[in-house]
């Protein structure tokens with residue numbers, strides 16, 4: 001298997017599943033800053049021109065949430081996907097909620113704060129997006145009162161997607177008044193197989209840390225990445 005994309009991109013989501021399930025997979029860096037995602041060799045794999053994308057034999061799956069679900073369904077042996085149909089519906093509810101209602105405003109902030117060329121950025125967009133994101137964080141904060149996981153008593157794919165997405169919200173200083181969500185993110189990233197946080201991913205990128213160092217969990221040496229300063233975002 002090959003996963004194209006590395007932290008701190010949305011590739012963190014499928015990477016988290018690869019680590020939790022201890023799956024063998026080559027992690028292939030794609031240099032977005034140099035437009036590698038829009039060059040013909042990558043477009044031949046993922047015509048969306050986005051990371052991440054997974055190649056598993058003849059199967060090519062894009063979209064980080066879809067890849068995460070695929071990995072759990074194909075290789076999880078019942079882990080991270082509820083057996084009960086109602087619980088599975090709630091898992092999907094939260095995944096769609098996270099990528100459409102929480103991530104989209106975060107993406108709007110990024111686009112209008114630093115991704116679009118300066119002349120295309122709209123000054124009104126980041127404050128509006130922050131407002132929209134806050135509005136959707138409120139019910140999630142309420143939902144997490146007294147809960148360890150989004151659905152049921154053990155983690156599902158929704159929790160890994162939530163942890164990355166909320167870490168992103170935290171990077172935008174949107175979680176300060178959301179103790180349940182902050183606690184959830186902290187607990188999720190304390191898992192032995194947790195991938196780097198966004199801050200750690202940026203630091204690793206700058207330090208030129210190779211992609212295979214992002215593999216934690218059973219069979220992978222978590223101590224190595226921790227031993228260098230990047231584990232704590234220095």
Ligand SMILES: N[C@@H](CCC(=O)N[C@@H](CS)C(=O)NCC(=O)O)C(=O)O
Nearest residue numbers: 009010032049050051052063064065
């Ligand atoms: N909905 C997609 C979004 C993927 C996405 O936008 N990835 C970013 C990196 S985090 C990217 O490829 N950016 C390049 C671009 O938008 O041109 C997913 O979750 O996989």
